[in-house]
Amino acid sequence: MSQAHYFDTPQGRRIAYHKTEGQGPCIVFCGGLKSDMEGTKAVHLEAWARDRGLAFLRFDYSGHGESSGAFEDGCIGDWHEDTLAILEAVTEGPLCVVGSSMGGWQALLLARAIPRRIKGLVTIAAAPDFTEDGYWANFTDAQKA
Template sequence: MTETAFLETKSGRKLAYHRIEGVGPCIVFLGGLKSDMMGTKAVFLEDWARRNGRAFLRFDYSGHGESSGDFTDGCIGDWAEDTAEVVAALTEGPILPVGSSMGGWQALLLARSQPERLAGLVTIAAAPDFTEDGYWAGFTPAQRARIEAGQTVELPSDYMEPYKVTPRMITDGRNQLVLRSPLHLPFPTRFLQGTADTAVSVATATRLLEHATGPDMRLLLVKDADHRFSDGPCLDLIVQAIHEVLASNV
């Protein structure tokens, strides 16, 4: 395993990352909310990339893993800035983002802002616009009142400790929405989604597929796969999706 290195951003955030050199396009793994670059999918893909001589990058957003900052101070826009700076500083030429859950939203934001950099895109249980369509839409009147009063709301999670949703997470999220305006993905795109996912619904995956436009876009539904999408067969499907995208760039 590579040693952890750090990148200091323009805003003074210190972002932890692991990078291996190899043939491009560089595969950039974008983790989920409150996840880190030591997760099963990130480490598995780095091992696969090393064995196959592929360039690969994984990192922690600010407030996540080994990077600086507190999670509750961050928001979707901050992590989009982190992603853009990491890509600019640590990669050259075409990239292939692989975004998991919230990382899928980050990958879509990157695709919208820098489509010329992307050789393709793979998402795993992508969660675009979840601060609005998941959090805010599901809040009770009392929870909405707390946010509007500048207070934090705690939500249970099936996968970790409760999420603390801050007012900034909600208000900033509204500036990052990708399902309310045109979203063109002019490169091979593969969306992966488990039917037993209790964090991101199949309906979200199909909504993304129907909303986005592009010449080569596919959604793969995996029966009984959960949000982690990290067992052996699911990991193999991620690699298969990467192979499909890379093959179209030959």
């Protein structure tokens, strides 16, 4: 496996990534909450893309995997900034975004932020409402306050 490359975002976060050169649209894998770019789905999808000569990008959000920061210091908005920053820095042209779990939420945010670049969108067990249904609904009134 090749070594990760790093990109420093405008917000001062260091994002680790692997990019496979190839034909476009570039396939971008957005991982789930507390997942990293070394996960089974990301690595297998990269191998599939490489075998077909397709461009591919996998990366770690800040506070995940090899990227800088502590998980507890991040939030959905920060990870969206990370995603936009790495895409702007290391890709060009059309994208096919694959998002797993919370990465599905990130994929949907990308479709809203850069719709002209999105040529394909795949979500796997997307969780765009997990904070509302999974956390907020179970908080006590004191925790909500």
